[in-house]
Each structure stands twice: as C-alpha cells, then as structure tokens.
Amino acid sequence: MILRQHGPQLLHHIKILKLKKNLDEHLNNLLTSPWVPENTFQFPARGKRNLRFQSQRQTLESLSDSLDIETSSKALSFLKSTLTSEFVVSLCLLANILQSTISVYKILQSPYCDLKSAVEHTEDSVDHFGNIQRTMDVKFSKIFITAKALMSQVCEEIHFPRVAPHQHYRSNYSTKDPESYLRISVAIPIQDDLINQLKCRFSDRKDLLGTLQCFIPASTTETVDAEPLK
Structure with missing residues (x-):
C-alpha cells in the first residue's frame, strides 16, 4: 500500500x-x-x-x-x-589559434608593454596568420584529422550537407569531400575574420603611434652605440 x-x-x-x-x-x-x-x-x-x-x-x-x-x-x-561537423572543426581551429596567440596575449597584458611594442607584436601575429592563410590547404589537413578523431570519440562522423540548387540559410559549396567543404565554408572565413579584426582593432593605435612619433626627437628613438667607460 x-x-x-x-x-x-x-x-x-x-x-x-x-x-x-x-x-x-x-x-x-x-x-x-x-x-x-x-x-x-x-x-x-x-x-x-x-x-x-x-x-x-x-x-x-x-x-x-x-x-x-x-x-x-x-x-x-x-x-x-x-556535434555538428562545422562546430567541431571550428573548435579545433580556434584551439590552434589560441595556442598560437598565448605568447602575444602574455606580452600585451604585461604592464611593461608600451604602445609601440603592442603594435609590433600584433603586426607579427597578422603576418603569422597571413602565412597560415596562404598555406591553408596543408594546415587545414592537420586540423581536419584532429576533428575526425574528436568526433570518433563520441561515435560521430564528419560529413557535409548535399548541394542544393538554391540555398539561403547555410553554405552551399560544390565540393567532392568534407575536408574541402569545411575548409572553404568554415576555416577560411574564420581565419579571414581573425586577420581583419586584428588589423581593425589596432589600426587606430598605429595611427596614434605615428602621430606621437612626429613629436619625438629622432635622437631619442635611434640606438647609439655608446663607448665603454674607461
């Protein structure tokens, strides 16, 4: 009862x-x-x-x-x-990006980093990611392998949607394999946006730095080899 x-x-x-x-x-x-x-x-x-x-x-x-x-x-x-292929590939790509920018992050957060150093390190990062973008075919293959391994651990597979005659709500690239599709629809746009964001966010600082340097005497910015004291 x-x-x-x-x-x-x-x-x-x-x-x-x-x-x-x-x-x-x-x-x-x-x-x-x-x-x-x-x-x-x-x-x-x-x-x-x-x-x-x-x-x-x-x-x-x-x-x-x-x-x-x-x-x-x-x-x-x-x-x-x-568990979508786009999300997992984006996750693996961003993990590589964060791993590449840890050293720059530490430098920019340092109280001893001045405006000139910050701009220089940011420009180095832009050049670094620009080189990756130019060799994206090779770089993305490693990311794709990592994404496949990650998906296999949760019993899922990487796949890409079928090509439709008309599509307005998702990418609709005509490719032969998932790797090419995800490289074009996910990896390259993320990399492009990252480079554009870095350039945009620090362009004003670079202009400010150029303006400030106009008021600084050239003698203070030049490195002069001083003779050793006798």
Whole structure:
C-alpha cells in the first residue's frame, strides 16, 4: 500500500539522485581551471581538451534525460549543435589559434608593454596568420584529422550537407569531400575574420603611434652605440 502510494515519488527521487551523480562526475572534468596561482594561462593539452569534449557531451546527455521538459529540450538542442561537423572543426581551429596567440596575449597584458611594442607584436601575429592563410590547404589537413578523431570519440562522423540548387540559410559549396567543404565554408572565413579584426582593432593605435612619433626627437628613438667607460 505504501509502495503504491509513494512509488512514483520514489522513482522521481531516484532519477534525480542518478542525474546529480552523473552531473557531478562529468562537470568535475569541465570545471578544471586552466589558470594557475601565478595568474598565467596554461593551454590544456590535447588529451585534456578531448576529455572535456567528452564530458560536455555526457553532461548534455544527462541533462536531456532531465525530468524538467524545458531543461531537457534545451540540453538536447545544444547537444545536437555541438556535434555538428562545422562546430567541431571550428573548435579545433580556434584551439590552434589560441595556442598560437598565448605568447602575444602574455606580452600585451604585461604592464611593461608600451604602445609601440603592442603594435609590433600584433603586426607579427597578422603576418603569422597571413602565412597560415596562404598555406591553408596543408594546415587545414592537420586540423581536419584532429576533428575526425574528436568526433570518433563520441561515435560521430564528419560529413557535409548535399548541394542544393538554391540555398539561403547555410553554405552551399560544390565540393567532392568534407575536408574541402569545411575548409572553404568554415576555416577560411574564420581565419579571414581573425586577420581583419586584428588589423581593425589596432589600426587606430598605429595611427596614434605615428602621430606621437612626429613629436619625438629622432635622437631619442635611434640606438647609439655608446663607448665603454674607461
């Protein structure tokens, strides 16, 4: 009699406890901070990034089984979005970009970095990403392999949509394989936008630096080899 009356409540409570246990296990991997006590950023190794991707998927799957309909619906929608080929390739590409800019980030955040040094380091970054853009065919092959490996760990595959006669809501490039499609539709636009953003955000500073240099005597900016003191 008691079990019949309170059976649904017990099942509800058991499901909540199971969900909480699963979330605790998965979120521990997601919440590991890359910051160290010295306030410096350490980019996670590839193995840790893969673990976080798996934990993210498992967390969203657990939430999609939630008893709350709204939470379940949003988690399922988010899960489907994160398992698309475009998202995973973008994730791998941005991981490479962040790894390449960590040193520049540290320099720009330093209190000893002046405007001239900031502009010079930014221009070096633009040149670096420009070289990558010119050799995108070779560079993207490595990123594509990483994305395929990441997708295989969650039992998914890289694919690309079919070409349609008319398409207004997604990319519609005619290519023979997923690698070419994702390079054209995802990698190149992201790389172009990154270069344009770097140029745009620091162009005003460069103009300001040029204006300031007009008021600085040339003798103070030239390096003179001083004779050693006798």
